[in-house]
Amino acid sequence: MTEEVKVTIDDIAERARVSKSTVSRVLSGSAVVAQPKRAAVLKVIEELDYRPNIFAQSLVSGRSFTIGVLTQNIGSPFYDAVLVGIHEGFGNSDYSPIVADGRWHLATEQTALQTLLDRRVDGLIVIGGSVPKEKLLRTGEQVPLIVVARHVPELGSRCVYLDNFEAAYKATKYLIEQGHREIAHITGALSQSDAVRRHEGYLQALSDAGIEPDPDLVVEGNFRRQSGTLAVEMLITRGRMFSAIFAANDQMAFGARLALYRRGIRVPGDVSILGMDDEPASAYMTPPLTTMRQPAIEMGEAAAQAILCLLNDGPFPNLQFSMELIVRETVARHI
């Protein structure tokens, strides 16, 4: 590690025979500088390969040109897809994202958040997570904040999340368009609003298609794989025919797949299965995994753009997304 000589703005000023202010001005373009001087400065900068010290710049400006990103698990397909979008969103802007990982532990998450704040990030993107809403709101008062994949009503348009109702609606509609009429639905735990919304979307799609919803085709699960398996057993026990299953998440779809396999029912030959995803854990469960990738990327990109807008008082983008379904007729290959 050779100790390279660090050239400062004073060096430039001296060799260009101007004051450091002038150098600063040609650098930032904050004021007009006479052509000759300007050229001289530029020349010296080039010669000495001068790079302004970002620490000093930050100290005086108060800005770091960094954006904090609080994710929940680096390496998780869903969260990583959001990160992809975020990086794309910042593209050639002057801002660099700094990612901190909450690892799905509240304590870790809060530490990570504090780290980001201590680094004086100019903006913050929080992806999912479980920091209390209040803390989030408080943070949002200190620094431009966008929340992804989590709905915080008080944050209004500063949230990017998927519309569960619409997603389920589209999923069901897709199956209908494929010719299915008897579509079973395995719900998530109906104590959770996500599950309820998805159920409602399912019902609405049926109604809109003129299909009478049949309670016998609906089984409540709990978002876990095994509940998908049990749900199929239940459906079969009921004796009601069905040609397709819409599971409220991929884990349960996976479990449903297993139950059908055991019964010798072919997928998608005899029965089609459609799952959906917005839980990282379920993204893990089903390796083909791309169900949520595209919308996740889009959410990330939108979040990055939104941050940039907040930072520049630019026009605020529309953050309402609806999930693009990347349909999988079968959810898993190996049982």
Next chain:
Amino acid sequence: MTEEVKVTIDDIAERARVSKSTVSRVLSGSAVVAQPKRAAVLKVIEELDYRPNIFAQSLVSGRSFTIGVLTQNIGSPFYDAVLVGIHEGFGNSDYSPIVADGRWHLATEQTALQTLLDRRVDGLIVIGGSVPKEKLLRTGEQVPLIVVARHVPELGSRCVYLDNFEAAYKATKYLIEQGHREIAHITGALSQSDAVRRHEGYLQALSDAGIEPDPDLVVEGNFRRQSGTLAVEMLITRGRMFSAIFAANDQMAFGARLALYRRGIRVPGDVSILGMDDEPASAYMTPPLTTMRQPAIEMGEAAAQAILCLLNDGPFPNLQFSMELIVRETVARHI
């Protein structure tokens, strides 16, 4: 965005009735401070929720507590896996990685590198990429540098990369252990050293197992999918029997799978296929994709730890890795 009052070290000093030097000392522990004063300072810090301004700290110390990571494509399974390892490696250290994306364009990559350098990162991890070796070496003189997934001899132990020979050796050995004796090999373009090394590993494994290598079982491919398909056609044309195929990368394994499928040859029932991966593009091709994940994570983690050692003059870790094969008997589900 309420303008929060920023509390500085002076505020603490004043309210604790000590000098700012003392506050600085209790903060950094750079000198012993009398208990009572120490307690007072801590108390005030707590009360005011004081956070040292990292810009000022960096300006005076010259350190950013930031590590630059130059990757080639965020969103690529292989590169992302390395990033996972890097994040893990920095764990609870005081350092945060800042990731910049080269997007597989040399120009973009160089810009990204410069961005990182301009941010005055304390260390740099370069994953693959194509910046000229010379530039890399020069950079390595300015800042602690570790190169991952690329072999730069001049960098000596500051490179973390996979041993292609050993990887191929292990892959072949695995097949032998599964009982295969007639193992075909689809090589990469033999103009590339990676392909040659893998071929050599294949041959060595056979020899060590007392199996006479048969040239008729080796077909040269070019790392692309179609060459895998053609290679299988070629093998079948030759009429030589084989029970397993070791392809030098996943793309070709994928192509081989296709050829067998067309012929009605079951995988892995009739023939086993084993691929390997160290090209991001091929990681894309075969969605189950985890072939290289674990070793990639380990490389990333090692790189992070190495950087930390470089920064603290700690013991330098051993960076020699050999690829852990995560075996796939079949490479793709859909043809």
Next chain:
DNA sequence: CTGTTAGCGCATTCAT
């Protein structure tokens, strides 16, 4: 248009 001056917030001598 341009030079001079005064901090930004902190760590670090240097005295005491």
Next chain:
DNA sequence: ATGAATGCGCTAACAG
């Protein structure tokens, strides 16, 4: 053990 003084490199008034 502690306070006062100095400067890190830069930007932004403030005169000219």
